[in-house]
Amino acid sequence: MKVEQISIFIENKSGRLADVTQTLGDSGINIRALSLADTSDFGILRLIVDKSNQAEKTLKEHGFTVSKTEVIAVEVPDRPAGMASILKILDSGQVNVEYMYAFVERCGGNAVIIFRFDDPEAAIEVLTRNGVHVLEGKQVYNM
Amino acid sequence: MLWNDEFETLPREAIEALQLKRLQQTLARVCATVPFYKQHFANAGITPGMVRTLDDLRRLPFTLKQDMRDNYPYGLFAVPLDQIVRIHASSGTTGKPTVVGYTKRDIDNWAELMARSFVAAGATRGDVIHNAYGYGLFTGGLGAHYGAERLGASVIPMSGGNTQKQMMIMQDFGSSVITCTPSYSLYLAEALKESGIELSSLKLRIGILGAEPWSEEIRVEIERSLGIKAIDIYGLSEIMGPGVAIECIEAQHGLHIWEDHFIPEIIDPESGEVLQDGDRGELVITTITKEGIPLIRYRTRDITRIIAEPCICGRTHRRLERMSGRSDDMLIIRGVNVFPSQIESVLFSMDGVEPHYQLIVDREGTLDTLEVQVEVNEETFSDEIRKLQQLSQSISRSIKDLLGITCKVRLVEPKTIARSEGKAKRVIDRRQQ
Numbered sequence: 001m002k003v004e005q006i007s008i009f010i011e012n013k014s015g016r017l018a019d020v021t022q023t024l025g026d027s028g029i030n031i032r033a034l035s036l037a038d039t040s041d042f043g044i045l046r047l048i049v050d051k052s053n054q055a056e057k058t059l060k061e062h063g064f065t066v067s068k069t070e071v072i073a074v075e076v077p078d079r080p081a082g083m084a085s086i087l088k089i090l091d092s093g094q095v096n097v098e099y100m101y102a103f104v105e106r107c108g109g110n111a112v113i114i115f116r117f118d119d120p121e122a123a124i125e126v127l128t129r130n131g132v133h134v135l136e137g138k139q140v141y142n143m
Numbered sequence: 144m145l146w147n148d149e150f151e152t153l154p155r156e157a158i159e160a161l162q163l164k165r166l167q168q169t170l171a172r173v174c175a176t177v178p179f180y181k182q183h184f185a186n187a188g189i190t191p192g193m194v195r196t197l198d199d200l201r202r203l204p205f206t207l208k209q210d211m212r213d214n215y216p217y218g219l220f221a222v223p224l225d226q227i228v229r230i231h232a233s234s235g236t237t238g239k240p241t242v243v244g245y246t247k248r249d250i251d252n253w254a255e256l257m258a259r260s261f262v263a264a265g266a267t268r269g270d271v272i273h274n275a276y277g278y279g280l281f282t283g284g285l286g287a288h289y290g291a292e293r294l295g296a297s298v299i300p301m302s303g304g305n306t307q308k309q310m311m312i313m314q315d316f317g318s319s320v321i322t323c324t325p326s327y328s329l330y331l332a333e334a335l336k337e338s339g340i341e342l343s344s345l346k347l348r349i350g351i352l353g354a355e356p357w358s359e360e361i362r363v364e365i366e367r368s369l370g371i372k373a374i375d376i377y378g379l380s381e382i383m384g385p386g387v388a389i390e391c392i393e394a395q396h397g398l399h400i401w402e403d404h405f406i407p408e409i410i411d412p413e414s415g416e417v418l419q420d421g422d423r424g425e426l427v428i429t430t431i432t433k434e435g436i437p438l439i440r441y442r443t444r445d446i447t448r449i450i451a452e453p454c455i456c457g458r459t460h461r462r463l464e465r466m467s468g469r470s471d472d473m474l475i476i477r478g479v480n481v482f483p484s485q486i487e488s489v490l491f492s493m494d495g496v497e498p499h500y501q502l503i504v505d506r507e508g509t510l511d512t513l514e515v516q517v518e519v520n521e522e523t524f525s526d527e528i529r530k531l532q533q534l535s536q537s538i539s540r541s542i543k544d545l546l547g548i549t550c551k552v553r554l555v556e557p558k559t560i561a562r563s564e565g566k567a568k569r570v571i572d573r574r575q576q
Contacts (some may be wrong), residue, residue, distance in 0.1 A: 044526055116527075
C-alpha cells in the first residue's frame, strides 16, 4: 500500500531544479508527482517517478543528495469537501500528516493526494477502515 | 623505535648544555655575518656575550616574518651564496615570499631530523613512502623526500594533485606510508570511496600529515576512513621545513620538538612575555644549528603549549601540543576570539556531519556575521524541512555554547565546498574587502 518517494536536497541557487529534472529526463525517467518545499537557503524536491530505483541511482551518480521515503497515495473524491472528508478521518484517527501534495494525474473521476505520515501503518489502517481507497505503488508509478 | 638513540634520549641537562653552547655560537655568528642581527641586537642593547644561560634568551628581540620580507631575498643569510646549495620559499599569499637558503650541512641535518620523524611516526626502511607533499619551492616535498631516503625507505616522489593517479600508484606500488596535508588525506579517502577502491586493496598503514592545523576529531575521521594511524608533523620553511616536531606513534599525544636543533619558547602573543611550560600561547623558535639562515626567536604565529612531562616513548625532547591554530588565523568576531579549529571540533562532535565546512565572515552595518557552511549528506538529509532546520539549529546552538557567538548555519549540497589538494581554505573573511 506504500509508494516510494525520492527526495533531493537542492540549494537555493538558480538552475538546480533544472539540473535535477534534466538528469532524470536524460535517463528516460518520467515524473508522476512532485512537490517542492523551500526555505530561504535550500529546498527539498520530492518526487514520485515511474522508476524510482533508477532515479535514485542516476541522481546519486550526478552528485545529488537523495533519500527514499515511503508515502501513501490516497484517492480523494473530486467534489467540494472531498479533501476535508479525508482529513477528518485522519484527524479522528489521531494520525499526523507531515506534509502532503496533489498528484498531477487523475484516477478515474477522483483526484490523488500524496501523504507523508509520521505513522504510515496507523494511517493506512484508519483510512481503509473508513472506506478510503489507498492506491498500490504499482498503480501510481504507471498512471 | 628510535633513529638516533643517543641524541633522541639525551638527558635533560645534556640537552640544555648543548642548547646553550649552540645558542652562543649561533648568536656570535649572526652578529658577525648578518647586518640585520647586528643592528637588531644593538637596538635592544644586547650583545651575544650577555647571553650566559638559556634564560637569557628572553632578553633578545624577536624576529618577525616582516623582517624576512624587509630583507628579501637574501638579506638574512649568514653565509655567502656560494655555500648555499638549495633555496626554498614560502607561498607568499600577501606580497613577496619569504626566502630561505640551506648549506650542505643544513640539508644534511634536515634529512637527519626528517628520518628521526619518520621513525617516530612508526615508519621503517621497509616502507614504501608515498610523498604527496608538493615538490618545488614549498619545503614539504623535498624535505620529506630526503628524510625518507635517509631512512632507507622506498620513496615515491608523487607531489600533490592528480588524485586519480595517486590512487592508482597507491594500489599498484603498495604505498604503506603517505605524507600529505590532513585535508588532502580526507579528500583522498573520499575519492577512494567514490572509485569503489576497498581499503583492503591498499597497504596504507601510516599517514604523516601536516602543513595545516587540524583537530583530534579530524584525526579520528582520517584514521577511520583510511584505516591508518594518522601522525601529526610540524614544520615551517622559515625554521627548516617539515620535521621540526612530530608525534610519536607510541603516544600520539604532543609533538616532540628536536631540541638539539631548536629552542622552543611559548609567549603571550599580545605582550611578548615568555609563558611557563604548560601555558598556551604563541610558539617562538630559535634555530641553533642552522648555517644558511639562522633565526633568533622567530615568531611562528602558531598557538600551542609545551608538554614537559616525560613521554612513554623514551624520547627526552619536550612535546608541543597539537597546534590549535595560528595567532593570525584567529578571527575576532564581535570581539570574541575564534579559531576555525574550534568550530571544526563542534562539527565533528555531531553525528553524521561532514568534515567539509567553510566559514564566511562578513559585516552587516557594524555587526560581524558568521556563516558556517556545512555539506548535507545522506546521513543528515531528511525529506522533512523541519528535521533539516533542527540540524542547522543544533549546530548553531553547539557553537554558541562553546564559543559564545551566534552564527548562521547554511546547509549546502555535497561537494560544493572547494576541496583543496593542498592547504584547505576554511575561512572567507569578506570584512577586509
